[in-house]
Every structure is written in C-alpha cells, then in structure tokens.
Amino acid sequence: MSSEVETNPITLRFVAGTLEVTGMERSTAADGLKWDDRSGCHRAAARHYSAIVRALVKSDTPFVDEARRYSELDRRCRLQRTPRPYQTEAVKAWRAARSAGLVVLPTGSGKTHMAVMAIDATQRAALVVTPTLDLVRQWYDVLRAAFGDPVGVIGGGEYDCQPLTVTTYDSAYIHMENIGAKFGLVVFDECHHLPGAAYALSAELSLAPYRLGLTATLERADGRDELLTELIGPTVYRKEIGELSGGYLAEYETVRTVVRLSPDEQREHDEERAIYLDFLRKQRIHMGSPRGWSDFIMRASRTEHGQRALKAYRRQRQLALAAPAKLTCVEQLLELHRSDRTLIFTSDNRTAYAMSRRFLIPIITHQTKIKERSHILEAFADGRYTAVATSKVLNEGVDVPDANVAIVVSGSGSVREHVQRLGRILRPRDGKRATLYELVTAGTSETGTSERRREHSAYQG
Numbered sequence: 001m002s003s004e005v006e007t008n009p010i011t012l013r014f015v016a017g018t019l020e021v022t023g024m025e026r027s028t029a030a031d032g033l034k035w036d037d038r039s040g041c042h043r044a045a046a047r048h049y050s051a052i053v054r055a056l057v058k059s060d061t062p063f064v065d066e067a068r069r070y071s072e073l074d075r076r077c078r079l080q081r082t083p084r085p086y087q088t089e090a091v092k093a094w095r096a097a098r099s100a101g102l103v104v105l106p107t108g109s110g111k112t113h114m115a116v117m118a119i120d121a122t123q124r125a126a127l128v129v130t131p132t133l134d135l136v137r138q139w140y141d142v143l144r145a146a147f148g149d150p151v152g153v154i155g156g157g158e159y160d161c162q163p164l165t166v167t168t169y170d171s172a173y174i175h176m177e178n179i180g181a182k183f184g185l186v187v188f189d190e191c192h193h194l195p196g197a198a199y200a201l202s203a204e205l206s207l208a209p210y211r212l213g214l215t216a217t218l219e220r221a222d223g224r225d226e227l228l229t230e231l232i233g234p235t236v237y238r239k240e241i242g243e244l245s246g247g248y249l250a251e252y253e254t255v256r257t258v259v260r261l262s263p264d265e266q267r268e269h270d271e272e273r274a275i276y277l278d279f280l281r282k283q284r285i286h287m288g289s290p291r292g293w294s295d296f297i298m299r300a301s302r303t304e305h306g307q308r309a310l311k312a313y314r315r316q317r318q319l320a321l322a323a324p325a326k327l328t329c330v331e332q333l334l335e336l337h338r339s340d341r342t343l344i345f346t347s348d349n350r351t352a353y354a355m356s357r358r359f360l361i362p363i364i365t366h367q368t369k370i371k372e373r374s375h376i377l378e379a380f381a382d383g384r385y386t387a388v389a390t391s392k393v394l395n396e397g398v399d400v401p402d403a404n405v406a407i408v409v410s411g412s413g414s415v416r417e418h419v420q421r422l423g424r425i426l427r428p429r430d431g432k433r434a435t436l437y438e439l440v441t442a443g444t445s446e447t448g449t450s451e452r453r454r455e456h457s458a459y460q461g
Contacts, residue, residue: 010056010063012049017177017205019044019052019067031055046180047231049207050100067207069181070125073163075147077120084248087114090237091121094212100233102191102213106241107423108249108401111214112139115187116146122210124184125163129172129202131193133370139166139189154179169193172202185210192217192416194231195224203231216423217416222290241422249426250404252434256450259325260442269444272316279309320444321410322351327358329439333407334359334387337435340405341380342387345421347410355389355409363389392417401427406436410446411453418453 010023021042026035032048035041044052049067056063083091087110090103099122105111119126128139133156143151143164152162155171161179186206188194191213194203203211213232219225229235245251261269280287283306285295296313300306334342346352349365356363362376362385379385381402403425411417418438425434440450 010061012052012063012065012067014046014049014067014069014181014207017046017180017201019046019049019207021052023063045204046207047204050098050209053209067181068184070184070208071163073119073123073125073147075164076123077116077146078148079116079146081113083113083117084110086237086239086244086248087117090114091117093237094118095121097233097236099185099210099212101211101236102215102218102228102232102234104215104218104235104238106239106244106249106426107216107420108427109216109239109244110248111189111216112142115189115212115214116142118212119147119164119185119187122185124210125182126165126185126187127172127179127183127206127208128166128187128189129169130166130189131169133168134373135189136166136168169196169199169202173198173200173205176202176205180206180208183208185212188213188232191215191228191232192220192225195220195227200227200231217419219415221414241419241426245426248428250428250432250434252422252426252436254422254436254438254454256438256440256454257329258440258442259323259329261319261323261325261444265319265323266443269316269319272312272319273445275312276309276316279306279312316444320441320446321347322354323441326409326439326441327354330355330407330409331359333405333437337405338386340386341383341400341402342405342407343400343403343421343424344387344389344407344409345411346389346391347412349391351410352389352391359387359389361385361387361389364393365391366393368393400424401429403427404429404432404434406434408436408438410439412449415453 008023010021013020020039021033021044024042028042031051032044033042033052034044036043053065090105091114094101094103103111103114105114128143130136130139136153136155140151140153143166147164150162152160152165154161154165154167154175161182183206186203186208188203188211192215193199194213211232213228218235241249279300280296283299285299286292287296300310330344344355346355352363352365355361364373364376376385376388377400380388380400406421406425408418408421411421422436425436438450440446
C-alpha cells in the first residue's frame, strides 16, 4: 500500500459503520477495501480495520488514524478470584490469536469469568453483546462487581454508552454504526446468535480489533456458524461437558424414557400423520430444506386439502409431544425427586401450561413479566418452589444453579437446545449429581428427533 502523493497521507476514518480510507492508490483492493465512486475513496466494512492497519504498518506506509475512538480502560479488575486452569488456558490461547477468536465452554463452566479476565488483560474499552435483557442485567452486575462504576447499558429503553457497556444483539446492530469505533474489544456472548443476517451487522460495523465469542454450542443447523471465523475469529479453545464433569461441573447422567400411546391414540396419530405426509408428497415439499416449513405453510393455506393437512400435522405432533403417558411419567419423576430442584422443559407454551396446571407448579414463558420471573427464580433458589415448568426461555442465559434435575417432555431436534438444557443443571455444588430425563413417545417422529438431538458427545454412552 502506498500514497499517490507524499503530501496527501493515507487517512482512516470511521463513517457510519464503515472504514473510509483516503489517499490510497485507486487500484488497491486488499483487506476488504473497494473503491467508492460516490465519495472518491476506498471503503471497507469497519471489521477490516485491524487487518488494514496491520498491512499499513507491515509495509512501512505512513498513515493517519482518525477512525479509532476507543480508549484504554482506566480500571483493573478488583475481584481476586483464583481462575480455573482451563479459564487461564482459554485466555492464553485467545491472546496468542491476537485476541480475536471463539471460546467454547459448557454452560456453568465460568465463561463469564473468563471474559472478565480477557477484558482485564486487554485493557481496552469493551462492549458486551448478549441475546436477552436478562443477560444484560447479569452482565451489568458482573462488570460492576469486577470493575466498579460506571457500566453503561444500551437497550431495554436505556442508552448510556460508557467505556464498559452491555447491550443486546437487537440494540447492537441498530446502534453500531454510531458506537462501532468506541470499543477496542467486543465480547459476543452466546455468539451462535451472531450469524443471523441482521445480528451479523453488530460485528461488521464495529472496528474493534479485539473480539471474543463465547458459546457452549457453536454449531448451527443452517451451517452459518462458519461465518463466525470471519466476524470474530477462529476457535481458539474448546472443552466439552464430558471433559469437565465431575470436577468443574456436576457429575450427571442422562436417562431416555420411552412412553407409548394407547391403541386408540396410536391409531389417530398414524391416520393424521398419513394425511400430513400425503400432502407433502403430492406437493413435493421437502421439510428438511431451508424453505420446507415456509413452503408447507404457504401451500397449506391455499386449499381445503392443505388446511386439513396442517390440522393433521398439528394433531399428530400434539399426540407425540404431549402424550398423556408423559404426564403420568412426569408425576412419577416429581414424586421420585420431591427433595430436588426440577426444571420441566417443553417445546411449546401450551404443554408447559398443562404441566403447570396438572402439578400446581409455577411456569416461566416469554410472556412472564420480569418481576414475576424474578420472584419464581428466587423462590426456586430458596426451596419454596421445588419445580418450575418452562418452554424455551430457560434454555440459555438464565442462571439457575440450584437445579439438579431436568425433565425434557418435548423439544426440537436441535443438538444445541438439548445441550443447553443439560447445561442448566450442571452448576457445581458439593455432592451434587444431576439427572436429565428425556421423554420420548414410541411409534412417532419423536424417536428420530431424539436420535438427532443426542448426537452430542455429552449424551453418547
């Protein structure tokens, strides 16, 4: 890289989530740079900032950096807590990779503390991006305890940008074109959310040279997890549940319990499923394709035959996922574990509410208000409630360290979802042994679903 004229040095500016580079030869097209005819200069997504600066330095090309607006962090971590060996290893591996990469650790293993160590080691203004407001609150408390006030929050009706700030993915991609130059480090918590088309902008529009992605379940069904290497960096450190259980995570076992439909229920299930599958065949719809579900809904809405197929789909699914025999099984398990703290997971709110009514236990869904959710979790922690029913909102993010039993009544075929649910009960405690029960209805599509979601090493054997 070289300047066209010596008196016109190369200058870098941050403009609306992009890196604007003036004074460079027009033919240059490296590190994401492209010539922009409208502004008469080169332009790149802000995430290329680090690579462009390194290239300029390596070639001894003088330049003026007006893009970077972040400062050094003027605070050190004040929590004196002995890190676990793998946390130290993870930070070391991340630093060795130019402080840009992915760390994959199981739920309950201390990813948050590892990130605090990374922030302290980097000593740069840092933005933590999370998927939910619940996690924003948890991170806010953690950062205040570790580094003291002030800690900023962007999202949930608040906009307070500080050298240490927490935000959501929803807010990050909206505001990053304005704040993308203010942070030298961005921590993407639960980073498997990032490759979504909109959320990816929170990485594209940031010039932060230091990036840390945290997750317990890296892989995505759509394969877009490969984008994480571009947006954050390579996987620099990884430990699976089996490698940490019994030491840094609670010992556990998984129990697959098969229930059966009654002869009448099985007959109805098979009849309804045949109607649904017949419609798929005639319409040549492949449910395994990316557009399978949307094609089914669109075509089913057009005709009476299609509407009947949609009704059949819902009925056979209800029979499989919420089989009456599962209720009996849950009742027996709650009695067996009446002295434990049990989480009951379902695939939908309807089944979760059925569990709540049947067993007179509290329920947490996406409709549960914040104060009510906090009350339920506090009562669960101190033993006033020994069981809680939920659909999907407790899959990730919410800390329930006292839970030691999980009953998966129903769920998707996602390996991630199943590993997340297991992770909810693995927070270590002296003498703790966790158990996950997976209820599967024989003679239904649940059998195949169960096999797919148990592909993770945590369930093998």
